[in-house]
Amino acid sequence: MSTVDQNTRRRRGTGLIALDADRAFDGYTLFAPLTGTGEVYLIDLHGTVVHRWKMPHRPGRHARILPNGNLAYNGTLPDQPTLFAMWDKYRGGSMAEVTPDGEIVREHIDPMQHHDAHHLGDGGVIYAALEPLRGAEAAAVRGGVPGSEADGTVWADTVKQVDAAGNLVWSWRVADHLDRDEYALHEAYSREHWPLINSVRPLADGNILASLRSVSAVVVISRETGEILWRTEPGVVSQQHCPTELADGNILIFDNGVFRPHRDVPFSRVIEVERSSGKVVWEYHDPSREAFFAPFMGAAQRLPNGNTLVTDSPGGRIFEVTAEGYLCWEYVVPYFGGYREAEVGRLFPAEGNALFRAYRYSAAELPWLGVGV
DSSP states (O other): OOOOOOOHHHHTOOEEEEEOTTTSOOSEEEEOOTTSSSEEEEEOTTSOEEEEEEOSSOEEEEEEEOTTSOEEEEEEOSSOOOSSTTHHHHBOEEEEEEOTTSOEEEEEEOTTEEEEEEEOSSSOEEEEEEEEEOTHHHHTSOBSSTTOSBTTBEEEEEEEEEOTTOOEEEEEEHHHHOOTTTTOBOTTSOTTEESOEEEEEEOTTSOEEEEEGGGTEEEEEOTTTOOEEEEOOTTSOSSOEEEEEOTTSOEEEEEOOTTOTTOSSOOOEEEEEOTTTOOEEEEEOOSSGGGOOOSSOOEEEEOTTSOEEEEEGGGTEEEEEOTTOOEEEEEEOOOOBOOOSHHHHHHSOSOBOOOSOOEEEOGGGOTTTTSOO
């Protein structure tokens, strides 16, 4: 007698799901399964693995290819204290640059790093980290579930930038620059982490683009003064991830849709926001809105041909859509596993195939591919 696989995601099918080779951007997709032990995969359009890395730590969220062809990998440091229950799920700590054949050429360590560490390509890194707020400083943080601090502590975000030698060259504290009332936690959020920066990267003008998930805001931070120069209007995004600047200055955002105002059915979408007006000028959602909903994590990358690569992170699903919203490529990560940290395992007991972000690269960006590696 055969048995039925009780893992819903695996049962629905994995690997290559759909391909329209005439419409998809020809290239290679990079991803790192979050429940793996440090594996990073590069696949072609047919889902065939063409290269892989084996890193010493599981992903501290994601990996990407640098302009010099090396791998930027953010890993989870082992044996670190559990600051609060979710900390072990999204912390990192190891920010490494790795050659195609797996040699670590540099590594920056910060046990307080979490979510995003954006490697700048010159050996430097800009990343999100934590610091504790206690007493009156913690009480000043607005919103959230009353009494849900981590043993009385609100862990607040900082942004740090280090050079290739690991020297701190710039930093920013939310405690110094965010208005507590304007950037209050959503009422359903725990007060253990404020405002939960899940993405940080420099803009073309040198200022900093950041995503503040638990207050539903994408902001631009002045590198010179630390002030907030721009933010998405309230209600435009809901618990979003992965804002990126496009060539015309617009901002591409993965809008998760948790607690979306004036909507009784949650759904996720990818939007393009015009900086000057704050208006949504392009949007993708599934034709059946409810069929695409990622309550946490997620990413989007605008490709050179105008298509958009979307990472539906919790389900391990990566897909590509044209500007008209036509889905031309879809792949589901076939690598399943469980979180090894006890706190995370209790929160997420089922085997998963989640990833944080995926990236597509052309062959020209991978000149080493197939050359003795």
